[in-house]
Each structure stands twice: as C-alpha cells, then as structure tokens.
Amino acid sequence: MEIFNSLLFYVIAFLLLFSAIAVIFMPKIVYNVIFAVFAFLLTGAYYFMLNATFIGICQVAIYAIAISILLLFAIILTPFYKEKDLWITFKPRILLSAGAIFVIFICVILIIFEYFQSFDTTIPLKQSVLNINTINLIAENIFEKYIFAYETLSLLLLITIIGIGAIICKHKLEEK
Amino acid sequence: MLEIFLNIGLFHYLFVAFCLFLIGFWGVIILKNTIKILICIELMMSAVCLNMVAFSAYNCPVEISGMTFSLFIMAISATQLAVGLSILIMLFKYKKNVDIEKFEDLKG
Numbered sequence: 001m002e003i004f005n006s007l008l009f010y011v012i013a014f015l016l017l018f019s020a021i022a023v024i025f026m027p028k029i030v031y032n033v034i035f036a037v038f039a040f041l042l043t044g045a046y047y048f049m050l051n052a053t054f055i056g057i058c059q060v061a062i063y064a065i066a067i068s069i070l071l072l073f074a075i076i077l078t079p080f081y082k083e084k085d086l087w088i089t090f091k092p093r094i095l096l097s098a099g100a101i102f103v104i105f106i107c108v109i110l111i112i113f114e115y116f117q118s119f120d121t122t123i124p125l126k127q128s129v130l131n132i133n134t135i136n137l138i139a140e141n142i143f144e145k146y147i148f149a150y151e152t153l154s155l156l157l158l159i160t161i162i163g164i165g166a167i168i169c170k171h172k173l174e175e176k
Numbered sequence: 177m178l179e180i181f182l183n184i185g186l187f188h189y190l191f192v193a194f195c196l197f198l199i200g201f202w203g204v205i206i207l208k209n210t211i212k213i214l215i216c217i218e219l220m221m222s223a224v225c226l227n228m229v230a231f232s233a234y235n236c237p238v239e240i241s242g243m244t245f246s247l248f249i250m251a252i253s254a255t256q257l258a259v260g261l262s263i264l265i266m267l268f269k270y271k272k273n274v275d276i277e278k279f280e281d282l283k284g
Contacts, residue, residue, distance in 0.1 A: 050233040
C-alpha cells in the first residue's frame with residue numbers, strides 16, 4: 001500500500017510538472033488553458049493525498065472550473081490570430097532566465113538540505129492524522145481565530161466586484 | 177538511500193511545489209501573451225497553496241492554520257485574475273493586441 005502511494009505521488013508529480021511546462025511552451029493559447037486546468041486538477045489530487053479534502057474540493061471548484069471559464073471568456077473577447085508572434089520572447093532572455101532560475105534552484109535546494117538535516121523530513125503521514133476531520137477544524141479556524149481576515153477578504157471581494165463594474169460602466173458611457 | 181524515494185515525506189511535497197513555482201516564474205519572465213502570464217501567476221499561487229497545505233498536514237495536523245490560509249490565498253488569486261483580465265480586456269479595446277510589450281505607455 002505504501003509503495004502504491006509513493007508511486008502515485010511520483011506519477012502525479014511527473015504529470016504536474018509536465019503540464020506546467022506545457023503551459024509555457026504550447027503555441028496555441030487554448031491548449032495552454034487546457035494544460036493549466038490539468039495542472040490545477042493534479043494539485044487538487046495532492047490535497048486529497050494530504051487529507052485536506054475540503055481544500056481539494058475548493059481547488060477543483062475555484063481553479064479548475066471558475067478560473068478556466070474566466071480565462072476562456074478572456075480568450076473569446078480578445079481575438080488575435082497571429083499567435084506565432086506572441087509565442088515567447090527573443091532567445092537571449094530565455095537562456096539568461098533559464099540560467100538564473102537554475103542558479104536559484106541549486107541555491108534553494110542546498111539551503112533546504114542544510115536546514116532540514118536536523119530533523120527527518122521523509123517521515124510519512126501518520127495514520128492518526130488521516131482520521132482527523134479537517135472540515136470542522138477549518139470552520140472553527142475561520143469563524144473564531146481568523147474572523148478578521150475572513151471579513152477583510154469578503155470586503156476585498158466586494159470591492160473587486162464594484163471596481164470591475166465601474167470600469168465596464170465607464171467604458172460603456174465613453175462609447176456613447 | 178532507497179527509503180528516501182519510497183517514504184513520501186514533507187520534503188517531496190516541498191520539492192514539487194518549488195519546481196512548480198519556478199516554472200511559473202520562468203513563464204512570467206519569458207512569455208509575451210498577457211493571458212499566459214496570468215495563467216503562470218496562477219500556477220505560482222497554486223504552488224504556494226501546496227506548500228502551505230503540506231506544512232500544515234505534516235507539522236501541526238491538529239491546528240490547521242496552513243489549510244485555512246490556503247483558502248484565503250485561493251480567493252485572493254481568483255480576485256487578482258479577475259481584475260487582471262478586466263484590465264486586459266479594457267486595454268485590448270484601445271491597443272487591439274494582447275502582447276505585453278506593446279503596453280508601454282507608462283514607461284518612464
């Protein structure tokens with residue numbers, strides 16, 4: 001069972017990173033959105049493996065469905081057919097940024113190895129952890145401990161709706 | 177040596193999330209299409225969420241602040257995508273283009 005779980009982890013990791021790279025290098029933008037949805041679904045699978053079922057459901061509902069619909073609407077509303085010119089920037093920037101990112105990768109991996117040597121990071125999830133009902137705990141956290149952050153977030157969402165509505169209304173008035 | 181690969185621990189999740197974050201970051205640097213750049217920012221956000229959930233599942237499974245905050249991060253990332261796309265659509269009406277290098281009116 002343990003071997004099955006670790007195999008599942010590696011398969012999901014490979015597919016996730018592959019689809020994330022495909023988001024960058026696919027020339028057509030609709031394929032990009034499809035691969036992005038695939039990557040978000042696979043991240044949701046990780047949440048289910050980590051016993052965060054509610055977060056996984058939210059991930060699938062928000063990222064894989066809502067955000068993809070937003071992106072598809074944006075693609076419909078911005079028709080631009082010469083997609084080859086818009087693929088990626090000129091070559092020196094790609095090579096330079098790849099080099100910089102490789103250096104960051106090596107540095108962070110070295111720092112992580114140095115820092116995590118003091119305690120074992122490959123301990124698997126305990127069986128007792130898998131029995132915790134995380135939904136109740138999340139509800140308690142949101143409505144007791146982080147109630148201020150939650151209310152601020154709802155205010156932010158309200159401001160966003162009003163702001164987007166104001167932008168669209170202003171544009172329509174200018175058209176008239 | 178084989179145990180490191182067989183027992184999936186916190187480090188493995190952190191490694192995958194870090195790779196995902198770097199891929200998103202690379203995309204933000206090299207891409208030209210604004211919608212693709214927004215998708216890459218979403219990838220980075222989802223990597224951050226994965227980090228938080230992994231930490232909270234492994235380190236303090238009873239008091240799950242990480243999972244709660246990953247919910248907040250999801251809402252904020254959806255908000256920034258909506259605002260970014262609405263600004264892009266408004267700009268598209270003036271410029272007739274989605275290339276981010278054409279939006280250089282504010283360049284000093």
